[in-house]
Amino acid sequence: MVVATQVNPIRMEKIREVDIPVIDLSCSRSKVAKLIVKACEEYGFFKVINHGVSHHITKEMEDESFEFFDKPLPEKELVGSANPFGYGSKNIGLSGDTGELEYLLLPTNQNAIAQTSKFSYAWASLTKTHKGYHLSKALSIKNFNNNSQCRLTLWVTMCVVSSYVKSVRELACEILELIAEGLGVPHSLFSHFVRHFDSDSLLRLNHYPPVTHSFHHGNIGFGEHSDPQIITLLRSNDAPGLQISLRNGLWLPVSPDPHAFCVNIGDILQAMTNGRFVSVRHRAMANLLPNQSRLSMVFFGAPPPEATIACPPQLLKRNKPIYKTFTWSEYKSHTYAHRLGETRLDHFKIT
Numbered sequence: 001m002v003v004a005t006q007v008n009p010i011r012m013e014k015i016r017e018v019d020i021p022v023i024d025l026s027c028s029r030s031k032v033a034k035l036i037v038k039a040c041e042e043y044g045f046f047k048v049i050n051h052g053v054s055h056h057i058t059k060e061m062e063d064e065s066f067e068f069f070d071k072p073l074p075e076k077e078l079v080g081s082a083n084p085f086g087y088g089s090k091n092i093g094l095s096g097d098t099g100e101l102e103y104l105l106l107p108t109n110q111n112a113i114a115q116t117s118k119f120s121y122a123w124a125s126l127t128k129t130h131k132g133y134h135l136s137k138a139l140s141i142k143n144f145n146n147n148s149q150c151r152l153t154l155w156v157t158m159c160v161v162s163s164y165v166k167s168v169r170e171l172a173c174e175i176l177e178l179i180a181e182g183l184g185v186p187h188s189l190f191s192h193f194v195r196h197f198d199s200d201s202l203l204r205l206n207h208y209p210p211v212t213h214s215f216h217h218g219n220i221g222f223g224e225h226s227d228p229q230i231i232t233l234l235r236s237n238d239a240p241g242l243q244i245s246l247r248n249g250l251w252l253p254v255s256p257d258p259h260a261f262c263v264n265i266g267d268i269l270q271a272m273t274n275g276r277f278v279s280v281r282h283r284a285m286a287n288l289l290p291n292q293s294r295l296s297m298v299f300f301g302a303p304p305p306e307a308t309i310a311c312p313p314q315l316l317k318r319n320k321p322i323y324k325t326f327t328w329s330e331y332k333s334h335t336y337a338h339r340l341g342e343t344r345l346d347h348f349k350i351t
């Protein structure tokens, strides 16, 4: 008999419910900065409320995403495979990882968007409307039929996606500036990477349909990993699934809250703080709800490809650097060449 081996076996016995930090961004700046730094040190993870991203923009983005995922597979595949941007189903990355989800990876690079916006402007004048820029319309534009990447970028330039990206990018930068204040380093030390015209930030829409076949608890939607970028802002609908790993190996289920953003520290911020902040390991369980899909909309704030990543002297204090200096593009290549669950930053440790 052949027994299937499970990648990333799940340690169910260690799951428990604990409160994770919820930070109210409407409180005083100095208090918020301190609380964020504490959460980054202890968990590498927190939720923010009163964050200023309009619920209307978020809801529109969610509706638009569901509209896309509800389409028949051949239509979804028209946007091309997620390499680097496009649609993917079950396969995550190029190293053999799989999960019970489908997803769409979108660029947010302002440079690429500026290139394409002249096309979307021309299209907008043709259709004489600035509303209803849906992906279904982008898919049907004849001139773009042979260029899936162009169609995707076009979708990103459209009102709904670009408003969402702008708002969430602003929130990510605001949080990075609060972190810088809390650490006593220059205000834009981290945020300038994400604000940069060539920032490699991206938006990932993850759709976890209810699993229909004989699944048992413990099946994986998106396997255990840390995010390689600087910072991640995740917003989900009110279906559960996300879990974070604590330093002691316990898994914490994160209760869903459509009005909050989950913020996690990425590998780059762990490197830039010389290990003071934790790049939190997390995963999403398969969706076992009978009739409801789970949707997470995830913004990854990243540096430009040629940015140099090193811990600044102010944060080293008298300690030796733990990590070598590297560029974001070197880190990204290393990440994509390895399995999702690997601790990729270890490769850059000074031995």
Ligand SMILES: O=C(O)CCC(=O)C(=O)O
Residues within 6 Å of the ligand: 204, 206, 222, 227, 234, 236, 241, 242, 282, 283, 284, 296, 298
């Ligand atoms: O969908 C989730 O809750 C987690 C997704 C995630 O970790 C990712 O896209 O990097």
Ligand SMILES: [Fe+2]
Residues within 6 Å of the ligand: 225, 226, 227, 282
């Ligand atoms: Fe992640």
